[in-house]
Amino acid sequence: MERIIAGKTAAQWQAEYPIITRLxxxxxxxxxxxKRRPIEQARAAxxxxxxxxxxxxxxxxxxxxxxxxxxxxxRATGGLLESPxxxxxxxxxxxxxxxxxxxxxxxxxxxxxxxxxxxxxxxYEVLKTAEDIAAAxxxxxxxxxxxxxxxxxxxxxxxxxxxxxxSTGNLGLSIGIMSAKLGFSATVHMSxxxxxxxxxxxxxxxxxxxxxxxxxxxxVAQGRREAQGDPTCHFVDDENSQTLFLGYAVxxxxxxxxxxxxxxxxxxxxxxxxYLPCGVGGGPGGVAFGLRQVFGDDVHCWxxxxxxxxxxxxxxxxxxxxxxxxxxxxxxxxxxxDGLAVGxxxxxxxxxxxxxxxxxxxxxxxxxxxxxxxxxxxERIALEPSALAGMAGPAKLRALGALPAHMEQGTHIVWATGxxxxxxxxxxxxxxEGRRQLSEQQQ
Numbered sequence: 001m002e003r004i005i006a007g008k009t010a011a012q013w014q015a016e017y018p019i020i021t022r023l024x025x026x027x028x029x030x031x032x033x034x035k036r037r038p039i040e041q042a043r044a045a046x047x048x049x050x051x052x053x054x055x056x057x058x059x060x061x062x063x064x065x066x067x068x069x070x071x072x073x074x075r076a077t078g079g080l081l082e083s084p085x086x087x088x089x090x091x092x093x094x095x096x097x098x099x100x101x102x103x104x105x106x107x108x109x110x111x112x113x114x115x116x117x118x119x120x121x122x123x124y125e126v127l128k129t130a131e132d133i134a135a136a137x138x139x140x141x142x143x144x145x146x147x148x149x150x151x152x153x154x155x156x157x158x159x160x161x162x163x164x165x166x167s168t169g170n171l172g173l174s175i176g177i178m179s180a181k182l183g184f185s186a187t188v189h190m191s192x193x194x195x196x197x198x199x200x201x202x203x204x205x206x207x208x209x210x211x212x213x214x215x216x217x218x219x220v221a222q223g224r225r226e227a228q229g230d231p232t233c234h235f236v237d238d239e240n241s242q243t244l245f246l247g248y249a250v251x252x253x254x255x256x257x258x259x260x261x262x263x264x265x266x267x268x269x270x271x272x273x274x275y276l277p278c279g280v281g282g283g284p285g286g287v288a289f290g291l292r293q294v295f296g297d298d299v300h301c302w303x304x305x306x307x308x309x310x311x312x313x314x315x316x317x318x319x320x321x322x323x324x325x326x327x328x329x330x331x332x333x334x335x336x337x338d339g340l341a342v343g344x345x346x347x348x349x350x351x352x353x354x355x356x357x358x359x360x361x362x363x364x365x366x367x368x369x370x371x372x373x374x375x376x377x378x379e380r381i382a383l384e385p386s387a388l389a390g391m392a393g394p395a396k397l398r399a400l401g402a403l404p405a406h407m408e409q410g411t412h413i414v415w416a417t418g419x420x421x422x423x424x425x426x427x428x429x430x431x432x433e434g435r436r437q438l439s440e441q442q443q
Contacts (some may be wrong), residue, residue, distance in 0.1 A: 005324065005328045006320050006323040006324055006328075010328065010329055013318065013324075013329070014329075016318075017317060017318050019031060019313075019317050020314070020317075020318070020329060023307070023310050023313065023314060023326075023329065023331060023362070024329050024330060024331060026307045026308065026331075026364070027307070027362075028307060028361070028362055028363050028364060028367070028396075029307075029310070029313065029361065029362050030359065030360075030361040030362075030396055030397070030400055030402065031313050031316070031317050031359050031360050031361065032358065032359040032402060033316065033354070033357055033358055033359040033360070035354045035355055036355060036356070036357065036358055036359075037355035037356075038297055039292060039293075039296040039297050041355060042292065042355035042356050043293075045355055046289075046352060046355070046356075047352075048242070048245075048246070048289070048352070049293075050293045050294075052246055052249075053246060053249045053250060053252070053253065053290055053293060054253075055246075056124060056246040056247055056249065056250050057250045057253055059124070059127065059128060059131065060080065060081070060124060060127070060247075060250060061080070062131075062146050063079070063127050063131075063146050063149070064078055064079030064080055064146075065079055065145060065146050065147050066079070066146045066147050066148075066149045066150055067079035067080075067081070067112075069147050069150050070149075070150050070181060071112060071113055073112050074112045074113075077112075080254075081111055081112050081113060081119050081120065081123065082111070082254050083106060083107045083108045083109070083110050083111045084106075084107045084110060085104055085105075085106050085107070085255065085258045085259070085262070085413070086104060086105055086107065087102060087103065087104050088103055088104065088105050088375070088378070088379050088381070088414075089102075089103070090378040090379055091103060091105075091374065091375055091378045091379050091391075093378075094374045094378050095374075095391070095394065095395050096394075096395050096398065099394055099395065099398060099412075100398070100403065100407040100408040100410070101273070101394075101403075101407045101408060101409070101410040101411055101412050102264075102410075102411050102412070103394065103411075103412045103414070104411060104412065104413045104414070105381065105413070105414045105415075105416050106255065106413050106414070106415045106416060107381070107416050108120070108251075108387075108415065108416055108417050108418065109381075109383050109384075109387055109416045109417070109418050109419040109420040110420050111420065113174070113177060113178065114170070114173045114174035114177050114178070114421065115173075115418060115419065115420025115421035115422075116170040116173065116174065116339070116417055116418030116419070116420065116421070117170070117248070117251075117283045117287075117415070117417040117418060118170040118171045118173065118174035118175075118283065118418070119174050120247050120248045120250065120251055120283070120286075121171075121174075121241075121243075121244035121245065121246075121247035121248040121282060121283060121286060122165075122171050122174030122175045122178070122236065122244065122247070123174050123175075123178045123247070124243065124244070124246070124247025124248075124250070125175075125236050125241060125243045125244050125247060126163060126174075126175060126178040126179050126182065126184070126236070127178070128243055129161075129163065129234045130149060130154075130158060130182050130184075133157065133158060133161060134148075134149070134154065134157065134158075137157055139153070139154065139157065149182060154182075154183065155182070155183030156183070157183075158182050158183035158184050159183045159184070159185065160232060161184055161185070161232045161233070161234065162184055162185035162186065162187065162230065162232060162233040162234070163175060163179040163184045163185075163186050163187075163233070163234050163235075163236065164186070164187040164188070164189065164223050164226065164227045164233055164234070164235050164236070165187075165188055165189065165223060165235070165236040165238065166188075166189040166190075166191070166216065166219040166220030166221070166222070166223035166224070166238065167188055167189070167190060167191070167194065167216075167219065167238070168190075168191050168193045168194055168216050168219075168279065168338050168339055168340075168341050168342065169190070169193070169194040169195055169198040169338050169339055170198075170339050170417075170418050171236075171238055172188035172189075172190060172194070172198065172202060172209075173198055173201065173202065173421065175188065175236050176188045176202045176205060176207035176209075177202075177205055177207075179207070180205045180206045180207055185208070186206075186207045186208065187207070187208040187209075187210065187223070187226075188202055188207055188208070188209050188210070189210045189212065189219040189220070189222055189223035189226075190209055190210065190211050190212065190219060191212055191214065191215050191216040191218070191219040191341070192211075192212060192213050192214060192215060193215065193216065193334075193335075193338045193341035194211075194338060195338055195426070197422070197423050197426055199211065201421070210222075210223075215333055215341065215342075215343055216279075216280070216341060216342045216343065217325070217342070217343055217344050220237070220238060220239060223235060224237060238280050238282055238346070239280055239282075239322070239346045239347075239348065240346065240347075240348045241282065242348075244282050244286070245282055245285060245286040245289070245348075245349065245352075246286065247286065248282060248283050248284075248285070248286025248287050248290070249286040249287065249289050249290030249293070250290065251286075251287045251290060252287065252289075252290025252291045252293065252294045252295075253290065253294065255291070255294075255413075256294050256295075259272075259411075264411055266295050266298050266299065266411070267298050268297075268298055268406070269406045269409055270298075270406065270409050270410050270411070271298055271299070271300060271404045271405075271406055271407060271409075271410040271411075272291075272295060272298060272299040272300065272410060272411050272413065273299075273300045273301075273302070273393070273394065273397070273403070273404065273407070273410065273411070273412045273413070274287075274288070274291060274299060274300070274301045274302070274412075274413045274415060275302050275304055275389075275390030275391070275392075275393030275394070275412070275413070275414050275415060276288060276301060276302065276303055276304065276390055276415045276417075277303075277304050277305075277337070277339070277340055277386050277387060277388075277389035277390050277415065277417045278303035278304060278305050278312045278340065278360070278389070279305075279309070279339055279340040279341070279342040279386075280311075280342045280344075280345060280346045280349070281303075281312050281345050281346040281349035281350060281353070282346060282349055283417065284301075284303050284415070285346070285349035285352065285353050287301075287415065288301035288303075288353060288356055288357050289352070289353065289356055292356045300358045300404055301356070301357045301358055302357070302358055302359055302360065302361060302390075302393050302397070303357060303359075303360040303361075304360070304361055304362075304363065304389035304390045304392065304393060305340060305360060305361075305362050305363075305389065306335035306336075306337045306340050306341075306362065306363065306364070306365060306368070306389065307335075307362045307363065307364050307365075308326075308331060308332055308333060308334050308335045308365070309326060309331075309333050309334075309335050309337070309340050309341050309342055309343065310326060310331065310360075310362045311324075311325060311326050311333075311342050311343055311344050311345040312345040312349075312350060312360055313360035313361070313362060314326060314329075314345070315344075315345040315347070315350045316345075316350050316353075316354065316357075316360060317360075321345060321346075321347040321350040321351055322344050322345055322346065322347030322350065323347075324344070325343040325344035326343045326344075327343050331343075335365055336365045336368065336369065336385045337365070337368060337384075337385045337386035337389060338384075338385075338386065339384070339386035339387075339417065339418055340386045340389060359402075361392070361393065361396055363389060363392045363396075365385070366437045366441075367392060368385045368386075368388045368389060368392075369385060369388075369430070369433050369434040369437045370434055370437045370438045370441060371388040371391045371392065371434070372384075372385055372388045372430055372431065372434040373431055373433075373434025373435045373437070373438055374434070374438065375388065375391065376431050376434070377435075381416070382419060382422070382427050382430075382431070383416050383418070383419035384418050384419040384422050384427075384430065385430060386417060386418060387416045387417045387418050387419050388416075390414040390415050390416070390417075391414050393412070393414065394412045394414075
């Protein structure tokens with residue numbers, strides 16, 4: 001008897017949604033979202049608002065003095081965790097010199113503390129947890145300087161609490177590093193996809209790492225179960241956390257200021273296209289949500305996934321969201337993009353983002369690998385493979401005629417999600433593999 005998946009057989013799902021067959025074949029696929037709505041309609045359907053993003057930004061600002069003290073590398077930005085926005089004209093020439101609009105890269109790979117986009121949502125959730133505990137114990141009277149979080153008294157308080165998370169790697173790094181720094185007992189449940197160096201780094205920071213032979217979803221589920229039995233443990237739920245989501249969304253306010261500082265307009269005649277690597281969805285979802293709040297209908301956001309871990313495209317194209325996983329259709333969820341190796345997308349993010357994003361696309365591992373080498377060769381920017389998923393977006397949209405009008409006056413931004421903490425020997429392997437893949441393609 002054929003297995004039933006969320007009420008239907010695999011064949012029935014394929015018949016109703018032919019795009020699934022393309023995903024099963026491992027084809028690079030672009031899916032425009034028919035449910036995207038004008039910003040006022042999208043806002044009306046959403047429980048979160050700009051006020052929620054501004055509240056998150058204010059919390060990060062309160063912690064800025066603490067970061068200046070605890071992490072001296074953040075003093076140049078006044079204690080804010082932020083990354084550069086730079087133009088990459090030589091990479092644009094590699095992709096397609098005739099590509100309309102300017103091509104830029106948002107280097108979250110250089111975010112302080114944990115070297116990836118997870119330094120936004122992950123660190124934010126740890127900070128909010130610490131703030132809530134400190135306030136409940138009377139350690140944050142009005143006007144309190146947040147450098148108190150670097151004190152021994154605060155560390156002693158927080159040492160009675162723990163933080164746990166399930167991760168493929170980068171979220172675990174941000175949660176583990178920040179939690180341990182504040183004094184929490186930290187546990188990271190790592191899926192089989194996680195790189196060994198990430199596990200080693202966490203253990204060196206005093207973080208408990210539990211390894212699994214299975215994938216991301218199993219690591220999250222086990223972490224959630226373990227935390228539920230401990231009232232002093234805060235579990236960072238990457239699949240369902242509104243706090244994580246809002247921490248990521250603050251990036252939109254920062255990007256607005258960076259674009260303004262560089263004299264780059266965003267309006268109907270100067271559209272903005274942003275390409276975001278997507279795993280479970282929290283990071284790209286939060287950023288895209290914030291960008292739509294800030295720029296309205298003048299910004300166009302696309303999620304990028306590996307062909308073998310295309311969970312968000314699968315969930316959004318069918319409307320089934322987290323009721324489906326890629327393994328239901330024989331897709332193995334194995335990819336060099338360890339940060340994106342997720343088989344089941346966040347239902348919370350997928351449903352919330354239905355009216356906000358323009359669509360999703362997939363690309364093969366070899367494509368990501370070639371782009372990694374091309375970017376390094378052209379611009380001397382070194383990223384981990386998952387951070388290159390967005391780089392394919394501009395050319396894909398152009399080839400399918402999916403770019404917005406006036407794009408010749410617009411801006412493409414590729415969100416480089418990680419790579420800043422990759423050990424040099426590991427990065428060299430990535431670059432060499434990309435060179436090999438490009439050489440094979442050219443033969």
